[in-house]
Amino acid sequence: MSELKGYKGKIRDFLITNKVDVGDLVKITSELTYSGILMPRYESGDESHIVLKLKSGYNIGIEFEKIEKLEKTGERQSNNENSQTIEKNEELPKILLLSTGGTIASKVDYRTGAVTPALSAAELYEAVPEIAKIANVDAEVLFSEYSENLQPEHWLEIAKKLDSIVDSDYVGVIIAHGTDTMHYSSAFLSFALSGFKKPITLVGSQRSSDRPSSDAALNLISATKFLVNTKSKGVFVVMHQNESDDAVACHLGTRVRKNHTSKRSAFQTVGSEPAFVVYEDKILENMKNSFFSENEYNPRINLDTKVALIKYHPGFNPEIIESLIKLEYRGIIFEGTGLGHVGRTMYASIKKAKENGIFLGMTSQCIDGRVSMTVYESGRDLLDMEIIPLENMIPEVALVKAMWVLGNSNSDDEIKNMMLENYSSEF
Amino acid sequence: MSELKGYKGKIRDFLITNKVDVGDLVKITSELTYSGILMPRYESGDESHIVLKLKSGYNIGIEFEKIEKLEKTGERQSNNENSQTIEKNEELPKILLLSTGGTIASKVDYRTGAVTPALSAAELYEAVPEIAKIANVDAEVLFSEYSENLQPEHWLEIAKKLDSIVDSDYVGVIIAHGTDTMHYSSAFLSFALSGFKKPITLVGSQRSSDRPSSDAALNLISATKFLVNTKSKGVFVVMHQNESDDAVACHLGTRVRKNHTSKRSAFQTVGSEPAFVVYEDKILENMKNSFFSENEYNPRINLDTKVALIKYHPGFNPEIIESLIKLEYRGIIFEGTGLGHVGRTMYASIKKAKENGIFLGMTSQCIDGRVSMTVYESGRDLLDMEIIPLENMIPEVALVKAMWVLGNSNSDDEIKNMMLENYSSEF
CATH class of the missing domain: 3.40.50.40 (Rossmann fold)
Incomplete structure (x- = not known):
């Protein structure tokens, strides 16, 4: 019962008496009836509510004093479902998918209630099977960190990995990345890998892949379409262009900023239109000059954080x-x-x-x-x-x-x- | 000839020979013929051009090597033209205009080529005579500083001045203010003068009052219309809403940010519409709640900069x-x-x-x-x-x-x- 972290006093006693633990499916009868997964509370939460995650993916707090009945309807859900293997089509263009962590590579962890960067690159690929119809994807995990924890050392590691495949037969690279500092990483790669011979996309999501409103799938599919079709080199941040589900923007990696904390279209090209927009199967181009001023590949993978x-x-x-x-x-x-x-x-x-x-x-x-x-x-x-x-x-x-x-x-x-x-x- | 600051070597010699000084009206024959005011150069400028300010208000650099002839067509202009006195209509509502400096209260100084905060509040009022038809304005200079040089001590001084007129017969206040830190000042006044009994507007401009493209007049006129007509209390930043000359936004002083370095519509309400928009003679209202949460005036004019x-x-x-x-x-x-x-x-x-x-x-x-x-x-x-x-x-x-x-x-x-x-x- 140590999982009941955060629930205190009589609420905790009530949950123990009813033999439910965080992560269990429960049905609560109050003024209305709610079914969902029992979520944990945090030290900082108030002490008079029980929190359920509903099927819609949203959390609701139910006032303890008004609860008439609580029933356990299912055991704690596991995050480790069997993953199916996607058949590769060797004739499609090859893409490398590197995962660094972030919401895009995360699931809601029903033990802690938090979204954690738990999906491997391969699982991510499997979570969005549409990609396999567009490209032949190799997947690899570099690290599993939310991007607020990525540091300049991580940038160097990503750059070195990319440098090692510059002459490979990949047509381009997807880097699954947390959104918090994605624009810092894209800027570093733009400078350190000046002239890189293939397009590089950094792809994130604002809602985790296992949520109904997740933007992960569309962003990944759009990045794949972009890499397979574009003739442009450069480093791009690929994210929803607006709140609808039909346009994804490819922003210049040195002109983009996260301008909203939570919207799916949080990223914006500052002072201009995004370089490319993937709209259904079309790729619209707004970019006039090439991304790199020099055509030659000139890696300089160094930095000083002072x-x-x-x-x-x-x-x-x-x-x-x-x-x-x-x-x-x-x-x-x-x-x-x-x-x-x-x-x-x-x-x-x-x-x-x-x-x-x-x-x-x-x-x-x-x-x-x-x-x-x-x-x-x-x-x-x-x-x-x-x-x-x-x-x-x-x-x-x-x-x-x-x-x-x-x-x-x-x-x-x-x-x-x-x-x-x-x-x-x-x- | 000490005014020829920045011109060096043979260009300087050429100007001295032709007996022209910075601020003089000149006519230069090159590939084309240019008439304008000779502007000074700065240490950091290149050394091969002469700079004129054209009638349009814009500066042009003329390559020295291509100049065929230079004629002096007029003496240095003075900034101190006689100011006309505006007749007050005692029947109109009374407004207090406080000037703190900034572009709105500035002229291009033809001696230094710079825009300097040289207009007094009275001159500012006289520069925009339309105001006198809407309100009966008393004008006062608090300081003459660009707002990047305003410090928290200045905020305190403005707040104390406002506190002293809270029970006066002014219907509202215009504070002419540089745009760089206008949103910091508006925030401080919003907190320090919580519940202030009259509307307060901070008005700036992105182009100085004596330039053809200046936004000073429309911003001042719109602020006056707003103060005379609104029933709202609160602190507002009043600036162009867009690049056209017909709509001026009144932004909540605690929700506004300067989001562009040079556009006339640089200020934006973050995450929402401006509280009011002055459009011709109408005042459109987007504001739902009152600006101050408490109706009572509760001045707390203190701060700690640590x-x-x-x-x-x-x-x-x-x-x-x-x-x-x-x-x-x-x-x-x-x-x-x-x-x-x-x-x-x-x-x-x-x-x-x-x-x-x-x-x-x-x-x-x-x-x-x-x-x-x-x-x-x-x-x-x-x-x-x-x-x-x-x-x-x-x-x-x-x-x-x-x-x-x-x-x-x-x-x-x-x-x-x-x-x-x-x-x-x-x-």
């Missing part, structure tokens, strides 16, 4: 910049206000950072639009302090690019030039 | 949190990923911050949507560490609110309760 992202705001304490100097940071990307400004209270600490050889880049917390630092006095003051305006680069992308550049160069001039060169459609 | 805004990203160094502890910070607002997550590499430093009595609040860097920390393991871990999920509060607003709350309370429980109470439509 870069900070600093959002300026009224009352920002310049001592934070001093702390970064003490921590031996090598780069600071500012999210300035408006066209790329910070208050003059920051000037002394910025000069000191510059004297310590720290690369200083300016982006805007407005996110959309471009910095323009010659219009106002503040901007010109900052230019005089040798802060580099990074045009319309998204702050998060500028951060990842600075990590990459500083991992590949120690020369101030080269660092500046690399930051301003357009490698992978980041400008 | 609050940091921390955007989590892969590779974020937890030592930065340790630095904040050393700097005796009292609050940290996280911009987590997705539904409100940070990587588990942060846990030790977060626990330490909590042990040091620091208030920890969670928002999302997605900006739109709401945090939901019970769905995934990471969120639940953070809840166990007593990070407070701040629903759909915008990160910048959460920062300002935390500064305000910490300036008004020292009790952990009260701080938490105040952060979660909806004072001014921030949720």
Whole structure:
């Protein structure tokens, strides 16, 4: 009965008396009758409700005092159902599916009530059998982490794996990835694998694969269609374009941002249309230039994490910049206000950072639009302090690019030039 | 000739020979003929062009090597033209116009080429004479600063000024304000002046008042119409709704963000429609509840700036949190990923911050949507560490609110309760 974590006092006693455990199917008679799976509570939950997961996939809290009857109608569900093997069609184009974890590769775990990254790449492939009709997929697990736990070391590992298959017969790659930091990973791969010979898609989902409203299947199927049909190279984030189930956007991996916490169409290309849209069996193209500025494959799989992202705001304490100097940071990307400004209270600490050889880049917390630092006095003051305006680069992308550049160069001039060169459609 | 700042070598010699100075009207014959005002160059500019400001308000660079002839056609323009006095109609409703600086209260300074906050509130009023037909305006200058230089002390000063006129016969207030940090100021006023008895509008412009494409006039006129006609209390940011010149949005001061660096419609209400739209002479209302949750005026004009805004990203160094502890910070607002997550590499430093009595609040860097920390393991871990999920509060607003709350309370429980109470439509 240790699974009844979180249920306390008389509710816990009531559940024990009724011999039900978290994960069991139960029927509760209250003002209405509810059937579902008994979910666990958390320390932080209130103490007067029992929570069921209904068939629809949604959770409901039922007030304990109003419960008339509770019946157990089935044992705890197992997550390990037998997986069927999908027959491969050797004549179809070959695709590599790498799984890193995330909601797309997850199931609701009825023991903990949480969604956990439990599906292997092969299971994921099996969960969406439609893919097998479009491509011949090899599946491999790299790691099983939600993307908030992915770190730059993971980016390096993904990049090295991709580098190892650059000359293989795969027509393209799907990376199943958590959505939280998918755009950071896509930016790193765009820089580190500049000129990569095949299209790379990062595919996530906002609802886990075993939920009725999951976007996993359509996103995976659309990515597969895109890889099999496109002639474009590049790194793309492939996610629902809107709340309907008919259009999936392929966003440039260096121009995309997660702009909503929960919508299926959370990802948006900043300031423009998505590069491609997979609409039923058609692939619509909005992209004018090639993704990589150079055609040649030039992998540089290095980085230095000593870069900070600093959002300026009224009352920002310049001592934070001093702390970064003490921590031996090598780069600071500012999210300035408006066209790329910070208050003059920051000037002394910025000069000191510059004297310590720290690369200083300016982006805007407005996110959309471009910095323009010659219009106002503040901007010109900052230019005089040798802060580099990074045009319309998204702050998060500028951060990842600075990590990459500083991992590949120690020369101030080269660092500046690399930051301003357009490698992978980041400008 | 010291005004020829930035022009070097033979270009400088050429300008001196031709006896022209920055600010003079000149006519340049090159491949085409250009007439305009000679603009200064900046250290960071290239050294092969002369820059003119054309009548249209836009600058053009003319390649020096291609110039055939330069003629001076007029002396440097003065910014101090005689201002006409507008006759007041005492029968119209009274409005107070406070100027704090910013582009709306600026002119292009032809000596430095920069836009500077040079217009007084009275001049601003005179620059938009249409206002005098709608309201009887008293104008006052509080300061003349671009808003990137406004600090929390300025917020306090604005709030105290407003508090002093709460019982006056003004029907409402216009605060002319730079756009860079207008949404931070509007948030502070919303909290500090909870229940304020009159509507307050913050009005900015993205192009200075003396430019042909300026949005200053329409924004000011629309704010005046709104103040004279509305029955709503509250703090609103009043700016162009789109790129056309017929609709101006009144955004809730706690739900608005500058989402574009340069567009006239840069400001957007996050996740919703603007509260009001001034369309020609009509005022369309989208607002359902009153702006303030309590009807009574309850000024609390205090703050504590020891609050940091921390955007989590892969590779974020937890030592930065340790630095904040050393700097005796009292609050940290996280911009987590997705539904409100940070990587588990942060846990030790977060626990330490909590042990040091620091208030920890969670928002999302997605900006739109709401945090939901019970769905995934990471969120639940953070809840166990007593990070407070701040629903759909915008990160910048959460920062300002935390500064305000910490300036008004020292009790952990009260701080938490105040952060979660909806004072001014921030949720």
